[in-house]
Amino acid sequence: MYSFNYNRAKSVAEAAAALAKSPDAKLLAGGQSLIAAMKLRLAKPSDLIDLGTIAELRGIKVDAKSVTLGAMTRHAEVAASPEVRKAIPALAELAFEIGDRMVRNMGTIGGSVAHNDPAADYPAGAVALGATVQTNKRKIAADDFFKGMYETALEPAEIITAITFPVPKRAAYMKFKNPASRYAIVGVFVAETASGVRVAVTGAGSCVFRVPEMEKALSAKFAPESVAGIKISEDGLNSDIHAKADYRAHLVTVMAKRAVEAALKR
Amino acid sequence: MTVKVSMTVNGKPVSAEVEERTLLVTFIREQLRLTGTHVGCDTAQCGACTVHMNGRAIKACNIVAMQAEGADILTIEGLAHPDGTLHPMQEAFREHHALQCGFCTPGMVLSAVDLVKNFPNPSERQIRELLDGNLCRCTGYHNIVKAIKACAEGAKV
Numbered sequence A: 001m002y003s004f005n006y007n008r009a010k011s012v013a014e015a016a017a018a019l020a021k022s023p024d025a026k027l028l029a030g031g032q033s034l035i036a037a038m039k040l041r042l043a044k045p046s047d048l049i050d051l052g053t054i055a056e057l058r059g060i061k062v063d064a065k066s067v068t069l070g071a072m073t074r075h076a077e078v079a080a081s082p083e084v085r086k087a088i089p090a091l092a093e094l095a096f097e098i099g100d101r102m103v104r105n106m107g108t109i110g111g112s113v114a115h116n117d118p119a120a121d122y123p124a125g126a127v128a129l130g131a132t133v134q135t136n137k138r139k140i141a142a143d144d145f146f147k148g149m150y151e152t153a154l155e156p157a158e159i160i161t162a163i164t165f166p167v168p169k170r171a172a173y174m175k176f177k178n179p180a181s182r183y184a185i186v187g188v189f190v191a192e193t194a195s196g197v198r199v200a201v202t203g204a205g206s207c208v209f210r211v212p213e214m215e216k217a218l219s220a221k222f223a224p225e226s227v228a229g230i231k232i233s234e235d236g237l238n239s240d241i242h243a244k245a246d247y248r249a250h251l252v253t254v255m256a257k258r259a260v261e262a263a264l265k266r
Numbered sequence B: 001m002t003v004k005v006s007m008t009v010n011g012k013p014v015s016a017e018v019e020e021r022t023l024l025v026t027f028i029r030e031q032l033r034l035t036g037t038h039v040g041c042d043t044a045q046c047g048a049c050t051v052h053m054n055g056r057a058i059k060a061c062n063i064v065a066m067q068a069e070g071a072d073i074l075t076i077e078g079l080a081h082p083d084g085t086l087h088p089m090q091e092a093f094r095e096h097h098a099l100q101c102g103f104c105t106p107g108m109v110l111s112a113v114d115l116v117k118n119f120p121n122p123s124e125r126q127i128r129e130l131l132d133g134n135l136c137r138c139t140g141y142h143n144i145v146k147a148i149k150a151c152a153e154g155a156k157v
Helices: A012-021 A035-040 A077-079 A082-087 A087-095 A101-106 A107-116 A123-130 A212-220 A223-226 A246-264 B024-031 B088-095 B106-118 B124-130 B141-154
Strands: A007-010 A025-028 A047-050 A061-062 A065-072 A132-135 A140-143 A146-148 A160-164 A172-175 A184-193 A196-202 B002-009 B010-019 B050-053 B056-059 B072-074
Touching: A012 A025, A012 A047, A025 A172, A025 B141, A047 A212, A061 A082, A061 B002, A077 A087, A077 A101, A082 A087, A082 B024, A087 A123, A087 A172, A087 A184, A101 B056, A101 B106, A107 A123, A107 A160, A123 A146, A123 A172, A123 A196, A132 B141, A140 B056, A172 A246, A184 A212, A196 A212, A196 A246, A212 A223, A223 A246, B010 B024, B024 B050, B050 B106, B088 B141, B106 B141, B124 B141
Parallel strands: A007 A047, A025 A047, B002 B072
Antiparallel strands: A061 A065, A065 A160, A132 A140, A132 A160, A172 A184, A184 A196, B002 B010, B050 B056, B050 B072
């Protein structure tokens, strides 16, 4: 790992000020992707600004209409929260499927969303549920937040403080995971929301994306057979030693079908 | 550049001047000379470096020591009773011969203690799934799972 300066921020304002001062600084949340990337010398931040002790960034708030997760809330906390399990069980299940227990004890939702790994789980949940990303500057709809591979709408010195998920009528997440890394080869989150059905796919492409054809079919009839015959194009999908693009395209249909089945069982 | 890091390890307060980039596992092994915490893959996959931080199992190769500033750390050296009596999970591993070469064992045991604490009375299948963050290159999983199940059924962890 290259050397860096370490700073512990006591507040979001302090972290934003430190971030604005050095253009090559990076925020440190749980570090489960960042520290690994730094060890491989794929990332070379001049400064790390640790958010680990900022109390205002942690916590789970649930009301009748929504679940709000503080940016520094750990995956294990979301997975184990009785309130989240009751309000949006699919979200708790998604958190439980991330990495392994030790990674879930460190990794945070804010870190995952800000990193926007093409195979990360939270982006699928955020987009399918129509979540809102709250930063120290503004609110950003999930649809406008995820821009591309490891790319988001976040501006320099902008810090995610919380993410709010509206409670759907029903939802489920199905993930076909790489058994070694536990990242999604393909993950599909299906949600029947107040504004219609939303289907978000992670792992298959360079960034989370929605499948309008499936959403239309499921809005007409929320049943597995509605998506069973819909095959997305393999053009532009990821191809690697784990799965070729045509296989990933096939998995999108299979996982979408299973997600609808699971959502109907709730 | 160096920074001062302080934490409690196995009940004892420790502190040292370290480089910012020092990993927690490096601090534990090289600074504190507690070499029971192993470095296996060094990429947060194998779990040989598992320790408890504030009561939760984490991978010590995947955080920098400064992230543990002020934390309460438990390593394998601190698990047994000071008089030498083994922790019930260690006893179960011994009883069921849940180790072959022993390299993954410290991480397996600390991971297993956290597993049983958070998922009381796990089924065999649950144990196998929840143990996915610990790799045993001897493939000795069968007895490891048996030991964890026996410990979960027989004793308070």
